[in-house]
Amino acid sequence: MSEQxxxxxxxxxxxxxxxxxxxxxxxxxxxxxxxxxxxxPAAAATPAAGPVAVESTDSASENDAASPExxxxxxxxxxxxxxxxxxxxxxxxDRLDTAIRAANPGxxxxxxxxxxxxxxxxxxxxxxxxxxxxxxxxxxxVDLMGAxxxxxxxxxxxxxxxxxxxxxxxxxxxxxxxxxxxGFLEITQALARSAAAKGPGGNGLGAGPGSGPAPGRPSIxx
Numbered sequence: 065m066s067e068q069x070x071x072x073x074x075x076x077x078x079x080x081x082x083x084x085x086x087x088x089x090x091x092x093x094x095x096x097x098x099x100x101x102x103x104x105p106a107a108a109a110t111p112a113a114g115p116v117a118v119e120s121t122d123s124a125s126e127n128d129a130a131s132p133e134x135x136x137x138x139x140x141x142x143x144x145x146x147x148x149x150x151x152x153x154x155x156x157x158d159r160l161d162t163a164i165r166a167a168n169p170g171x172x173x174x175x176x177x178x179x180x181x182x183x184x185x186x187x188x189x190x191x192x193x194x195x196x197x198x199x200x201x202x203x204x205x206v207d208l209m210g211a212x213x214x215x216x217x218x219x220x221x222x223x224x225x226x227x228x229x230x231x232x233x234x235x236x237x238x239x240x241x242x243x244x245x246x247g248f249l250e251i252t253q254a255l256a257r258s259a260a261a262k263g264p265g266g267n268g269l270g271a272g273p274g275s276g277p278a279p280g281r282p283s284i285x286x
Contacts, residue, residue: 183233183236187240189210190211190214190244193214206251206255215244218241218244222238225237
């Protein structure tokens with residue numbers, strides 16, 4: 065019998081009838097449940113070996129921290145930037161001098177700034193802070209903290225310019241520091257004596273509660 069003329073055979077593999085009863089001709093072997101395994105999860109992107117991404121990030125962070133651009137310090141100026149700033153400043157200052165002389169005929173040209181003028185400026189500021197510029201008959205107002213900063217400023221100048229000054233500049237700076245330091249000591253000792261004379265009720269700065277300093281004696285500004 066040829067393959068084309070073979071009859072079709074239909075096999076009923078149902079185990080139960082339409083009434084729910086077991087079929088007598090059903091295959092007694094239990095039907096295997098299809099438990100297909102779940103699809104495998106996608107492979108993790110993390111490589112099994114070799115440096116991880118965190119290490120490269122930390123390395124980049126260290127490089128950024130070591131670079132001068134990421135630090136708090138401002139970037140270094142180029143020589144061209146410094147020259148441009150100096151030139152622009154000088155041109156503006158010259159125009160200002162011209163305008164002042166035009167408004168004040170006969171006025172002398174302001175002297176150029178020098179190291180001696182810097183010392184004189186800080187020295188006079190300290191003298192005023194110690195009450196040296198107080199008009200006669202008025203109560204001196206002493207700014208001890210301001211005077212101390214001015215004296216320390218000259219001390220920094222003396223330290224940083226050591227060995228780079230002319231004999232006249234060094235002598236002027238030494239004399240200014242000596243006079244200001246002695247004046248500072250004199251004022252602080254005078255205030256201490258004034259506080260001691262006030263007795264226990266004094267505040268330690270030459271003035272008791274509810275009373276002002278004695279006329280002619282220095283008082284502290286801050």
